[in-house]
Amino acid sequence: MAVLDEAQVRDQVKEGVDQETVDAVREVGGAYKYGWETDIEMEYAPKGLTPDIVRLISEKNEEPEWMTNWRLEAYERWLTKEEPDWAMVDYPEIDFQDQYYYARPKSMEVKPKSLDEVDPKLLATYAKLGIPLKEQMILAGVEGAENAPAEGRKVAVDAVFDSVSVGTTFQKELMQAGVIFCSISEAIREHPELVKKYLGSVVPVSDNFYATLNSAVFSDGSFVYVPPGVRCPMELSTYFRINAENTGQFERTLIIADKGSYVSYLEGCTAPQRDISQLHAAVVEIIVEEDAEVKYSTVQNWYPGDENGKGGIYNFVTKRADCRGDRAKVMWTQVETGSAVTWKYPSCILRGNESQGEFYSIAIANNYQQADTGTKMIHLGKNTRSRIVSKGISAGHAQNTYRGLVSMHPKAKDSRNYTQCDSLLIGDQCGAHTVPYIEVKNNSSRVEHEATTSKVDDDQMFYCRQRGMDEEEAVALVVNGFCKDVLQALPMEFAMEAQQLVAISLEGSVG
């Protein structure tokens, strides 16, 4: 009986969270919350992209020669590449010479030795974003985190502001567990052997136009190494903030989970509200060795442009995980509510036998946003498993495309994939598209694909309203229900934030 009661209490809390979300959604205004900018003195590299700029970025980061050469080689490759045009997105031509490729707060010229030395303006920026750069517990009860353990929990943060990392929390404590968590520029200086071995090994320099561009000009990003057998003692996260105008952000993330290790990593992104679009082209590489597991969650909330489609971030991102060892596991979870244009396909290479890849995605496009996103599951090893759950929500004049590849190679015997893509349309001016590519080159593998498209229908709305909910509340409830599979895969705090985002970006799209 006691056991039963406990289970019931848990249910009660869960239900409670959902309710609070709905309430929070009602209280939050419809506008983009993170559109303000930080008034801070910046130092820019000259506009445009030349070998000199590449050298300058490398020099600013005090990189060794091999790194500079690696970049220059990427730059040469980039010159020969063409911007891809197969995605279902439409935007004016980008003038790559009319951008700043490096922008750093002046106060970061001398790298702060500890968080105490970081420019208060920068600390205030992150505090305002709700990401305090302090080594403090995230207390239970905050934002309805009723499920969190009572003693609170820790999340280590690396904060990237335009082109540089301004600080990383809990580094010492992580180091005690053997976990390296620092900015990639620091890793290049302090752990060159690891960077040399792994950088570009999952996403090769010449992988695609944007990845090649990133390889040439990436200025900072995060680096994680979890040694064999270590379960990372806290969640790691990176918070990306674009602040400078006409500046592209090109960050690079490299995560290495050695044999039998585990890490959960979160990524968040926001940018000020501006009329002119800005470019963001990131690369994330994850290496998962034997029996290791990595969870990578993203809540992407870049400025999406205004209601007429003016401004917003162009988000061209290459994310890939390589399950190198047997029984390696990787899980991508993403909630994409921001950006004017999204081009992003977090992928899994399932090389090890019995390795597993999972992809959970919610992409919400409102107003004139365009999202072309999905995943690639490349099954190379035997008995590999992959699972794709993608939910696309379109409102206003937005276009939302799921594009996914499932590839079963000849040696990937007895492998399985399950794909479920659902689209939800709100209103009649928007579009949803599903573009699955499936290649099976052996007889024993199984691929399942399910796709549905539905509308938030008038019957559901009326039913909710007859029971007393207003329109916004009703849509929030129905859409959250639709997104549930994905939201459940997110870490707690992110799930809360994501649920709110889901509702906010749909606000005003009813009727």
Next chain:
Amino acid sequence: MLEIKDLHVDLEEETKTILKGVNLSVEAGKVHAIMGPNGSGKSTLSYVLSGRDGYEVTKGSATLEGEDLLEMEPEERAAAGLFLAFQYPVEIPGVGNMTFLRTALNAQRKARGEDEMSAADFLKMVREKAKNLKIDADMLKRPVNVGFSGGEKKRNEILQMAVLEPKMCILDETDSGLDVDAMKLVAQGVNALRDADRGFLVITHYQRLLDHIKPDVVHIMADGRIVKTGGPELALEVENNGYADILTEVA
């Protein structure tokens, strides 16, 4: 409680008149039944009263405790105490039954300027009410009406009614798709809610539901009007002779 005067309603999409002057008054504490052949306008009346889109009121009025229902949004009518048990309850995937109920209840309380109910109090209250309708914990957790049998859906409607405690309950063909046992359970649920402050309007095609929910007044509706009003015996007359006799009689 509910006052309907000379209500005329057209379909919005096509020029078709469905209600042609309905007059009806349901007092607090009373159960009124509306019976009538298919297409007589019974369900339309329930939709118009609850504020569903697609209908245009061309004439007449409908008030709940003196407040003009027709001026209100559907959720305002709900907060004012109007409840409709749907003939075809709607499925909402991914939304737990409890979440739905609590969101609805708190929305109504908020609209009325009352405090929200705490998770613990709410849970206790729902469990109590669910038990009477033989709704188990599993059904409370499952997504709203998804995969529910016909009987479960209707019991769920009555549970919502019990939780929201409306002043005026409209039941639209609640007996459709129910076997005898399920109907008894639903009727018990409704009877438990009968009290001096609450009015009921039970819309049904058949008399059998009225064996279990004893009406005070029975109305016969045909071609958009109430053509005959009487006591419970009127329902029996329908049962024995069908609608044809009555309709001929009033024609």
